[in-house]
Amino acid sequence: MENTMLQQRKQCRLVLFPLPFQGHINPMIQLANILHSKGFSISIVHTRFNSPDPFKHPHFTFHFISDGLTSDVRDKPLDPVLIIKQLNNNCAEPFRQCLNELLSDGKENNVKCIITDTNWYCAQEVADSLKLPRIVLRTSSICAFLAFAALPRIREKGYLSNPEPNIEEPIVELPHLKVKDIPTIDISKLEDLYQLVGDFVESSKKAFGLIFNTFKELEEHDLEKLSEQFLMPIFTIGPFHKHFSAGRSSLLTQDRSCISWLDTQAPKSVLYVSFGSVATMNQEKLYEMAWGLADSKQPFLWVVRPGLVHGLDQWLESLPNELLESINERGYVIKWAPQQEVLSHPAVGGFWTHNGWNSTLESVCEGVPMISSPFFGDQKVNARYVNDVWRIGIRLEKGFKREEIEKAIRRLMVDKEGEDMRQRIMCLKEKADLCLNVGGSSYRSLEGLVDFISSL
Structure with missing residues (x-):
């Protein structure tokens, strides 16, 4: 039949x-x-x-x-x-x-x-x-x-x-x-x-x-x-x-070297950072991001897409040497990631995201709590729901300030608050799995x- x-x-x-x-x-x-x-x-x-x-x-x-x-x-x-x-x-x-x-x-x-x-x-x-x-x-x-x-x-x-x-x-x-x-x-x-x-x-x-x-x-x-x-x-x-994975429809080349790097990291220890394929920012925000990541003392996988930063043609070379050394010591920076594979990796314990819907849903489905930095449109609504309704993330309410970034990362990755969010998002992950059965x-x-x- x-x-x-x-x-x-x-x-x-x-x-x-x-x-x-x-x-x-x-x-x-x-x-x-x-x-x-x-x-x-x-x-x-x-x-x-x-x-x-x-x-x-x-x-x-x-x-x-x-x-x-x-x-x-x-x-x-x-x-x-x-x-x-x-x-x-x-x-x-x-x-x-x-x-x-x-x-x-x-x-x-x-x-x-x-x-x-x-x-x-x-x-x-x-x-x-x-x-x-x-x-x-x-x-x-x-x-x-x-x-x-x-x-x-x-x-x-x-x-x-x-x-x-x-x-x-x-x-x-x-x-x-x-x-x-x-x-x-x-x-x-x-x-x-x-x-x-x-x-x-x-x-x-x-x-x-x-x-x-x-x-x-x-x-x-x-x-x-x-x-x-x-x-x-x-x-x-x-x-x-x-x-079905979205990997084959990606317009950007995915750098799979990050998976080997993740394999060397402890479970739930890495913060994955990516703001999607459209969002842009100025160099000041990039610097604040970099210092916040470095000062958090947590390992991170950071996607810095070509075109992410206005007027930055040389990728990260414009950052101070002291900051670059700190990034290289604790983080791994690439131009584009196989995101679904990254979020499902055992080493990833958090996702700093723009809260585009694809990214938000992928994070929910892998049980990875979020830090939210929405840029425009529907991202703002998604971020509010992540923060206040589903209570599975932390929204950076004051924008890109290194002190707030450092504090949010530690709240998510180290403190009990982050563990509570992880438990709530794991419940949603189970529901996502069951809904397809x-x-x-x-x-x-x-x-x-x-x-x-x-x-x-």
Whole structure:
């Protein structure tokens, strides 16, 4: 019976359209692998900008479309809000033409539906014009998505209209969050951000369904609130990376030498430090980070990605010799890490993170408590939940100050407070493992998604 259903699904093609940023590509490719394992044929439509290597995914067919981005934007991305708006303006027609070609192709005219990132709000009009069902993948947490959806109400209440807002003020409309947790992007004009959020929230409400890379037990209360606001099927089928690793879709080369270094370290002794693929900082913050890490006297694995620091072309060579010696004595610095493997390593006892959702979920799934330094957008919401709701981490509330960094590291890695967090996150890890087993919440939700797609 199952083999017959798999054969029937092979006749059904799904077209997936990721947003071309690492944190969005990874979960979409993971979702593609999950659905392919259920028997569906998969086509990936992607921009030339940040395109993944098709040879790493031979079981998918790739179709690349023009994104219209100029070389200066491609080589040195500016404001992500403006880039996403440009991509939507530039890619609507190429996406439509690509789908038309797929629909007219004798081999691929069996397109069942399209699955796009929520940020591709232009895709809803394209799907409607071609009479194709559209399902959206939201690559953030549910709690962050609800915060974005609430931005119009937050705006009306004037939380951000004051030139000097009280950043510690609680937001009545979003329990647990403060004004400083509102998911804004500092380099954006607020009007542009409001418009972008409004566009992707409204287009999501017109979709046939919503997919989230999370699990019910982690965000149950927020899932209930989401179901009240979005009257459509919602599928929480994460954690995606427990099905398929994101390593093969990485746009950066992973340095696996760090695994050998971790093998020489004591269990739970190493702090892993990485701020993802997009965040940037100035040299002053880098120096404060370095001194805080050195002064903590704890071993650390530090990812300093090329482009992380404004104006730093020589990686870490600009640091004082005294500081470099201290780093080399106690730490290991690389340009990019195989993160899932690092977090699952027995030597890793903490994760200093920007709280992008992929990183946060991976940390939860490996039972590794966190230090939070959110930069923008949904990271702020995730960090607040890590700190105050799930109580599995420490947020650096005052930014990058070496004294606070040193204190936070010792609280997490040495003090009883860190051990209590480790116990709480281990409980969440167990729930993450169970939700994927037969009969678990994510297992049932995935089965529901497969049936739902098959019925379209």
